[in-house]
Amino acid sequence: MSLRPLSRTRDLVAQLRRQLGEDDPMPPRAPLPPVELPPQRVFPSPSRRSRLADLAAAHTTALVGIGSVGTRYATDVVLQFQAELAVAHGAVATELPEEWAVAQGYVSLGSRVTSHREFLLRPDLGRRLAPESAERWAATCRKEVDVQPILADGLSAVATQGAGPALMSAFIAECEKRGFSTGTPVCARHARVWLEDEIGELARAKVAVILLGERPGLGTGDGLSAYLVYGPKVGNTDGQRNMMSNIHNRGTPPVDAARRLAVMAQLMLEQKTSGVHLDLSPRAAELGEAARGGYRAPQVRTRLVEG
C-alpha cells in the first residue's frame, strides 16, 4: 500500500525528465557572432572626453559624462577609480617616520597612541600627550608666547611630509611679520586636533594652531587642515575652534593659507576669543573666502592612470 504513491512519484519524475530532454539540459550552442571592439568610452582624459564631460569640468570635479557598459563602468573608469582609491588608502596607511620631525628641526612629540590601528580606533588617546612627551615639552618649550605653531600627522602623514614644512615656516614668518611671539616649532605624531590644547596649555600660549593631514578623499591624500584655538587648554570643544581645510596646491596654496591663518590668529589676539564667538568681519578683506567659514577651495581632478 505504501509503495503506490512512491511509484506514482517515480513515474512523474521520469515523465518530467522526458519532457525536459533526457540527456542535455541546455539547447544546442548558438553560432558565435563576430566579436567587435566596444565603442570608445568617454572619460575625462583631455584628448578623448565627451563634450558633456568637458562642459561639466568647468563647474565640478564630479566624474560625470563617463558613459557605461550595460550598467557598469568602462575599464578605463574602473582603473582610474582604483588608482584614486589606492592613493587615498595609501595616504591613510602611511605613518610619519619617527625621526622625520627632528630631521626637519622640530621638537618631536607623541600622543598616548602606541600603534597605527590604535590611532584610528582611539581618538581619545590621540588628543593627549604621552607622559614622557608632556614632561619634555613642559621642560624645554618657549613659554608665554602669542602663537604656538604645531605640525602633526593627523589622518595623512603624506600631506604632513609634503606641504607641511612649507606651511609651517610660512605661517611662522607671517606671525613674526605681525609682531607676534611664536612658540618652539613642534611636530606631533599620532595626533588628533584636540592635542593642540595640551601642547598650547603647557607653553601657556594665547593661541594654538595645529596644522595636520586631513582625512583623504578619492585621489587626494595631500590636503592639510588647520585648527586654531584661543586659550588652549585640555577640555576645550570644537565650538571654540576655527578651521581652514583643503590646504594644498590645487586648493588653497600654503602661502595663501599661512597669511589667512595669521590673520585669524590676529583676530583672536584682538578679540581674546575663538570659534563661534570670533567675529571675522573686521578683517574680511584680508581673509578672502576664508571669512565665509565653511569654504573649501575648488580643486582640479587629475587623471592618475596615464596609459
Add this chain to the structure above:
Amino acid sequence: MKLQATIRGVTYTFSSVREVLAKANPPKSGDDLAGLSAREPVERVAARATLAQLTLADLRANPVVPYELDELTRLVEDNLDEGAYAAVKHLTVGQFREWLLEPKTTGAVLRSVAPGLTPEMAAAACKLMSNLDLMVVGAKCEVVVRCNNTLGLAGTLSSRLQPNHPTDDVEGILYSAREGLSYGCGDAVIGINPATDTPESTAEILRAIHTLRTRNGIPTQQCVLSHVTVQMKALDLDCPMDLMFQSFSGTEAGNRAFGINVSLMDEAYDKMRRLKNSAGPNFMYFETGQGNALSSDAHHGADQVTLEARCYGFARRFKPFLVNTVVGFIGPEYLEDGPQITRAGLEDHFMGKLMGLPMGCDACFTYHAKMSQDELESLKVLLGAAGCTYLMSMPVGDDIMLNYQSTSFHDVPTVRSLVRKAPAPEFDAWLASVGISSGHTPGPRLGDVSVLR
C-alpha cells in the same frame, strides 16, 4: 527578572538591562571605545542568553536612559500604543525573535504591532539575530509612504540622488543631478548637503532643482540638507521645499549637540506642513547613524545599536517620508571595518522597518575605514535583497564635498536588475517614457543626459 546565564558551568551575572543589551552586541569598535563591549566571546553569548529570557515588558520597564533624564525616553513611553504593546508584552526576546521569523507574521501583522514597540525592544531582537535573520524580517515589513511619489511598495528599490558640490556651484550640482537622473536615480529625493549653511543658498539650490524637475515633469522631490533652523528660515523666502531634513541622535543630550529638541522639531514640522511645496502626507527626512551619541559624549553608558533604535523612536513621531542610516560615514572608531559596517547597515534597516519607518541606507565608507570597494558593493546587494527602501547615488560613488565613498549612479540600476526591483511607480513611468529604463530593466537611453531638457 533574571540577569544571569550559565555557559559550561560558568555563571555570568550582569548588573542592568543596559549592560545586557550592550554586551549582547556583535563586536563594534564604538562599543569598545565606550568601554561597553563583552570582554570575551562567551560572555557575549551569555549576555544574549540572558537577553533572550527577558520579556518585552521588562524592556519597557528598563529604558537605557531613565525617564526622568531624557525627553526621548518620555516621548516613547508616553506615546506608546498600549493596544499593540499588550499583544506582545508577554513574549521573551527569544520568543519575539521567533515570532518575527514565523511566516504567518506577515508585513501587515508587523505594521499593526510597530506602534507598540519601544526602541529597546527592536534593538534587543536585533542582537539575537544573524545577518540573514535581519534581512528576512526586514524584507517582510511593509512601509509605504507618499510625498510627490510613492515609496516602499513591494518590489521597489529607490535611490536618493546626492549631487553635492564643495562650493555649492549650482551649475555643478545640476550636472551631477542630470547625470544621476539619466541612470534612473533620484526617485527618493534629489537631496543636496550644502557647503554653506544659509537660508539663501538653501533656497537657491531648491529653486534650481525644482526648475529642472518641473521642466522635465519628473515625479520626485527636492531637499537641501541644511540645519532645520536654516530650512525654517528658508521657508520664509518662499522656496519650493518638498522635504524638510534633520539629523537625529538617540538621546536628548545627543540632540542638544545637534542643536535640536522635541519641541523645536514639532515647531519645524508644523511650519513645514503649512508652507511645503510637496503633495502627500509624508514630508520629513531624517538621517541617523550608529555612534553619533558617543561622539558628543551623550550616550549615558548605552550601546550604539540601542541608541540608534532610539533615533527611530524619535523619528516615527513625524511620519517621515525618508529615514536613512549613514552607516559608514562616522569612521572606524565606531565601525572599524567591512564586516562591522555591513552588520550595522542590516541592523539599522531591520530596526527602523520594524518600528514602521521607510528605512534607506547610505552604504558607505570613509577612506580611513577598513572596508574594500567589493565589500561595499556586496552590502548594496544585501540591502536590496533585504527590502531596503532606498540607497544613495552620486557620480562614481564619490562625494566630492564630504569626501567619502557611497553608492554610484551605476550601482542603482545594477542592483535593481540583480534583485529585480523597480523604481517608485510614478518615477518608473517617467523613466520608461524617456527610455532610460523600465521596471528593473535598463533601457536604450540609460546614461544619456540628452533625454533631459
